[in-house]
Amino acid sequence: DVKVTQSSRYLVKRTGEKVFLECVQDMDHENMFWYRQDPGLGLRLIYFSYDVKMKEKGDIPEGYSVSREKKERFSLILESASTNQTSMYLCASSLVQGNTEAFFGQGTRLTVV
């Protein structure tokens, strides 16, 4: 069964902390994505990766970085958390060829106080 697993369901961090969100998929997918979802704004792409050590900026990369050292794992890093990064973070993966869907993890609700 297809599975994308995010390391935490809920997370509370303080302003200025460095935050790591981890995502692991077991489907041997080439593509992995990080989105954030806010009311009224929908899903916005932060970063995506189409291969190990490769990354591409999405629509809102400011304040974030990513790491993909292994094919199955894609990490999102908040270098210095701020309150405006309080959001739901969703990881997804897909095969590299077109016409295939994205599979989502369960999401991480991050609160920065």
Next chain:
Amino acid sequence: QKEVEQNSGPLSVPEGAIASLNCTYSDRGSQSFFWYRQYSGKSPELIMFIYSNGDKEDGRFTAQLNKASQYVSLLIRDSQPSDSATYLCAVNLYTGNQFYFGTGTSLTVIP
């Protein structure tokens, strides 16, 4: 400029009625189209995908694609209260392997 537009709703329909959800997209290079359902506090789950012009049916769900009009829709027949959720339209440009999502339409099915 938004890639994918949806009516945010909320859309309310009585139980047993047909719910119609609409989506338009701006990039004519879009190759594949997806409808996801998202319950409150949960992650999106795929309902249907469509690649070719016309209709595609799966149980109570029908996806319709019109590439000339850059329009994709989802019809839910015999709507049930369990269909109450936010429905996200997504397109894939294939060449970039990115998925662009609409902001979602909130659907409430009234018993």
